[in-house]
Amino acid sequence: MQPRWSRRWWGPTIVIVGLALAVSACATAEVESGIDPVLTVAPSSSSSTSSTPSTPPTFDAPATSDAPEPSAPATTVTPASTTSTPSAPVATVVPLTGWAAVDQYLDVTLIRGGSPAASVAVLRDGELQHQAAYGRRVAGDPAEVTDRFRVASISKTILAITALELVEDGVLTLDEPVGPLLASRLDVASPSGGTEGLTVRHLLTHRSGFPQYENLFFRNEVAACTDAARTGFIRPLQSVPGTSFQYSNMNFCVLGLLIEQVTGTPYAQVVQQQVLTPLGITSMRTAGTFDLESDDVEHRSDEGRNYMEVLGGAGAWLAAPTDLVAVLDSLDPATPGIKVLEPGTLEMMATITVTPPVDDDSDVQAQETTTTTVEPLPPTSGYGMGLMIFDAPFEAGLSAATFGHTGTLESTHAMFVRRPDGLTWAITISGDYPASTRELATIMDNALLLGGFADGTYTTPPPPIGDT
Numbered sequence: 001m002q003p004r005w006s007r008r009w010w011g012p013t014i015v016i017v018g019l020a021l022a023v024s025a026c027a028t029a030e031v032e033s034g035i036d037p038v039l040t041v042a043p044s045s046s047s048s049t050s051s052t053p054s055t056p057p058t059f060d061a062p063a064t065s066d067a068p069e070p071s072a073p074a075t076t077v078t079p080a081s082t083t084s085t086p087s088a089p090v091a092t093v094v095p096l097t098g099w100a101a102v103d104q105y106l107d108v109t110l111i112r113g114g115s116p117a118a119s120v121a122v123l124r125d126g127e128l129q130h131q132a133a134y135g136r137r138v139a140g141d142p143a144e145v146t147d148r149f150r151v152a153s154i155s156k157t158i159l160a161i162t163a164l165e166l167v168e169d170g171v172l173t174l175d176e177p178v179g180p181l182l183a184s185r186l187d188v189a190s191p192s193g194g195t196e197g198l199t200v201r202h203l204l205t206h207r208s209g210f211p212q213y214e215n216l217f218f219r220n221e222v223a224a225c226t227d228a229a230r231t232g233f234i235r236p237l238q239s240v241p242g243t244s245f246q247y248s249n250m251n252f253c254v255l256g257l258l259i260e261q262v263t264g265t266p267y268a269q270v271v272q273q274q275v276l277t278p279l280g281i282t283s284m285r286t287a288g289t290f291d292l293e294s295d296d297v298e299h300r301s302d303e304g305r306n307y308m309e310v311l312g313g314a315g316a317w318l319a320a321p322t323d324l325v326a327v328l329d330s331l332d333p334a335t336p337g338i339k340v341l342e343p344g345t346l347e348m349m350a351t352i353t354v355t356p357p358v359d360d361d362s363d364v365q366a367q368e369t370t371t372t373t374v375e376p377l378p379p380t381s382g383y384g385m386g387l388m389i390f391d392a393p394f395e396a397g398l399s400a401a402t403f404g405h406t407g408t409l410e411s412t413h414a415m416f417v418r419r420p421d422g423l424t425w426a427i428t429i430s431g432d433y434p435a436s437t438r439e440l441a442t443i444m445d446n447a448l449l450l451g452g453f454a455d456g457t458y459t460t461p462p463p464p465i466g467d468t
Helices: 019-026 098-111 154-168 179-185 200-204 214-218 225-234 249-263 267-276 307-314 321-329 343-349 361-368 439-451
Strands: 014-017 038-043 091-095 117-124 127-138 317-319 388-391 402-409 412-418 423-430
Touching: 098 117, 098 127, 098 439, 117 321, 127 321, 154 200, 154 249, 154 267, 154 307, 154 317, 154 321, 154 343, 154 402, 154 412, 179 225, 179 249, 200 249, 214 225, 214 249, 214 307, 225 249, 225 307, 249 267, 249 307, 317 321, 321 412, 321 423, 412 439, 423 439
Parallel strands: none
Antiparallel strands: 014 038, 038 091, 117 127, 117 423, 388 402, 402 412, 412 423
């Protein structure tokens, strides 16, 4: 396939990895990632001839936007003296700054780290500052910033926004039982005990009582989300709905089917109408495990797998990072622009759900024998409604919170984060590096630090839970 673009860095440059000099040019904070930033070593204008080969290595430059660089000047390091050999050139070391430093760091870390493709988008105060793509979309075809990646469990945030908008419209309610309606849709005559009391709130907060069901979703046990949901309504719940947290793809698979049931419209079409169109997003789509269209990035999948079909609303969306930051920014009360949910709904979505106290005789007896009682502090991290709350300072409000979601599938890592310092970013990866999606928080912190877009005083808290 003919590449859609090809671009090289020309001139006699040598790319080296050197963390200390790059950090000195941007900030003094420690960089935690295992891959160091890149410096460019530029020979001086000396006319003498070097005895080393004259052809330098060249690297593909990432596809990137034309956003302005920060105003900080580049640092030049000049050797104190030249070599006594007349033919050796004098070199200056010029650390990369701005978005060039961000792109080079991400390219070195992710692509040379082993993943075939990655893409990133960054907002500041709601305005797009940068977008870039690295690696290849498919073999022989470089990735571009508009290409779609699997976003895995970030799909849950998209579904949650849709469900909550239907709640605002009166199509759904948060706390009325929906179990009988779903059992009828799934043609389950004798649903498992407890499922009749399931509510939309239980599903959104992973407190339905459904087990995790990893084998069901990822070991080709069923053909589609509908089949998985039918299993969920036949097998026993592991806890009473509303009493305990268990992250399970079943919750959002079922919720997507419920949306279809109450609207009479395919789930992806409802999302497009309710959420994506108001935000000006037209390119996102849901896909099967081996479904590859033009502008989709290829993700390696083992033969015979079908997890995308089974996940449904829990993990089947494809998107570019620019789409993802637009979705996340619509939840940010501190920025201008379209907010698809009402302020009160936004606060509720980002409120960490806590496990209610157990009301039994032993608990009452323990309270009676305790001389002093201290009310526990509310949690500062956890899960809201389709949203991971990385950090929520006590009584500080949504504007001071860090929130987003991660996404992990075979050959897929994705993450988007809204930070209280005005930065919102999304990164998508096709490949197996890093080993854990959680590492993307540190990788992006390092990249923004090296580019001069953060000063190191803020670091993104780790995701409160893992996901699949």
